[in-house]
Amino acid sequence: MSGSATARRRGRGAQPEGPRATFRQLLPFLFEHKRTLIVVAVLSVIGAATSLVQPLLVGQVIEAVQSDTGIGILVWLLVGFVIVSSVISGFQHYLLQRTGTAVVYSSRRKLIDRILHLPTSEFDARRTGDLVSRVGTDTTLLYAVLTQGLADAVGSAVLFLGALIAMLVIDPILLLLIVVVIGISVAVVVLLSGRIRTASTAQQEKVGELASGVERAVGSIRTIRASGATERETTAVSGLASDAYGIGVRIAKISSMVVPVSGIALQLSLLVVLGVGGFRVAAGAITIASLISFIMFLFLLVMPLATTFGAITSVNQALGALGRIQEVLDLPTESQDDEKIAASLPRETAAADAPAIEFRDVRFHYPANVVAARQAAAKEARTLLADAHLESAEDATPAVQDHEVLRGVSFAVPQGSRVALVGPSGAGKSTILSLIERFYDPTGGSIRL
Structure with missing residues (x-):
């Protein structure tokens, strides 16, 4: 190096x-x-x-x-x-x-x-x-x-x-x-x-x-x-x-x-x-x-x-x-605030035809520490590629987005059905799947399972 x-x-x-x-x-x-x-x-x-x-x-x-x-x-x-x-x-x-x-x-x-x-x-x-x-x-x-x-x-x-x-x-x-x-x-x-x-x-x-x-x-x-x-x-x-x-x-x-x-x-x-x-x-x-x-x-x-x-x-x-x-x-665990979150949501009785998954006005912004870590990793990748003369330091890796990824997304997936998410790169497809798996919690709205 x-x-x-x-x-x-x-x-x-x-x-x-x-x-x-x-x-x-x-x-x-x-x-x-x-x-x-x-x-x-x-x-x-x-x-x-x-x-x-x-x-x-x-x-x-x-x-x-x-x-x-x-x-x-x-x-x-x-x-x-x-x-x-x-x-x-x-x-x-x-x-x-x-x-x-x-x-x-x-x-x-x-x-x-x-x-x-x-x-x-x-x-x-x-x-x-x-x-x-x-x-x-x-x-x-x-x-x-x-x-x-x-x-x-x-x-x-x-x-x-x-x-x-x-x-x-x-x-x-x-x-x-x-x-x-x-x-x-x-x-x-x-x-x-x-x-x-x-x-x-x-x-x-x-x-x-x-x-x-x-x-x-x-x-x-x-x-x-x-x-x-x-x-x-x-x-x-x-x-x-x-x-x-x-x-x-x-x-x-x-x-x-x-x-x-x-x-x-x-x-x-x-x-x-x-x-x-x-x-x-x-x-x-x-x-x-x-x-x-x-x-x-x-x-x-x-x-x-x-x-x-x-x-x-x-x-x-x-x-x-x-x-x-x-x-x-001292870091909060994944389920530490679940009771507070559940208490803030309105109680509903599940209907027979209720959807398997439902997004209601979901908004999401990646946490600041995640954005900072990804930006540091992207900068490191650009530097390594530039040192290897493979790419310029500016073009080697795209910048990491730090804005709101999902803005008021609402949809329902009926039980027993298959739904495809289609969109260009960066549209939020992977983010939606991560939210369904609860790798992250939404910053606004609610997700019903």
């Missing part, structure tokens, strides 16, 4: 920012598994409690060693809490993985049910590959919401607050310095999280376009081969893959700035604690046992932050994908 054609196609693919979901729209997917999530929350609280006890026991062991008293019971208690914490963590991990898979499964079922009940006009306006990508790749991102730290947020909050209180009791001055360092890291993550969500939405849009391009090329492979257009289509679809790759790299760059933040916060906090804490031990303000306990609580304080930072990244990526999922789930 020539460079100008590639530029035209990529320009056509440039779209405004896609649909964005809110965290409230994510909650129904999670509440379907609220019992399991409650169990996970309880386990995370118990795990947090066992983790908070360990630094206190270590401090008591050190003090017992310094005072030359027995430490047997303390050591066994410490080992017991470590084992309990590990077992709880493993079982909690299993529950989260299973629930994450269940969330993906339920979201896919909802999408499949909604897609297969959409009006035919929606399939005319949307590419099949894009709908397939929403069922596949978009729903997969919901899995990370549960497995990347959001579900055990309760336990993380307990761990964070417990460590914060313990550190406040041990040494308020050291804690103040730690809060300053951590506060800066939190501000950086919040600043970057919005950019991650926007880039993730754009990436999923590009993946949808890529799936559509592959689906179109594979479905038309015989025509492509017969036209000698294999290389041209390969270049076009590869261009979509390149665009998705570019956005993926941008997400990786943003995420790479988020991931080190927790590590930097931990290292700076540790250096502050070792430096200032060592000075305070030398001055007699705190004991060595208290300093070691403080350092252990510091790790417990930073661990929930690291989990939270990961959860922010995964949730923002999931919300970008959820926007595309929710866009389809």
Whole structure:
């Protein structure tokens, strides 16, 4: 494909920012598994409690060693809490993985049910590959919401607050310095999280376009081969893959700035604690046992932050994908307004000689999204033929009509009869058959069956 054609196609693919979901729209997917999530929350609280006890026991062991008293019971208690914490963590991990898979499964079922009940006009306006990508790749991102730290947020909050209180009791001055360092890291993550969500939405849009391009090329492979257009289509679809790759790299760059933040916060906090804490031990303000306990609580304080930072990244990526999922789930189904339509029509008693099909002053105008999709397809066809030097870009494909196709059409088809529709191209013959099959609803009048 020539460079100008590639530029035209990529320009056509440039779209405004896609649909964005809110965290409230994510909650129904999670509440379907609220019992399991409650169990996970309880386990995370118990795990947090066992983790908070360990630094206190270590401090008591050190003090017992310094005072030359027995430490047997303390050591066994410490080992017991470590084992309990590990077992709880493993079982909690299993529950989260299973629930994450269940969330993906339920979201896919909802999408499949909604897609297969959409009006035919929606399939005319949307590419099949894009709908397939929403069922596949978009729903997969919901899995990370549960497995990347959001579900055990309760336990993380307990761990964070417990460590914060313990550190406040041990040494308020050291804690103040730690809060300053951590506060800066939190501000950086919040600043970057919005950019991650926007880039993730754009990436999923590009993946949808890529799936559509592959689906179109594979479905038309015989025509492509017969036209000698294999290389041209390969270049076009590869261009979509390149665009998705570019956005993926941008997400990786943003995420790479988020991931080190927790590590930097931990290292700076540790250096502050070792430096200032060592000075305070030398001055007699705190004991060595208290300093070691403080350092252990510091790790417990930073661990929930690291989990939270990961959860922010995964949730923002999931919300970008959820926007595309929710866009389809919010579309009205084919029969959603049937009751309203039926209620607005006058009730009639069918006569013995009533016609099998009757059109009464039917008017029809193709939906705007269908017209736009057909015009885009016609423009693409003209461009491809012009690139192949088969036709001029203006004459290769006729323009798509965007005016009213049927204007006050009325006729009756008697039962047991055959009726032929005769007329020139564009007169509305196919449209009438589509209305009888109810691929579309009339924009005016009524059709009686």
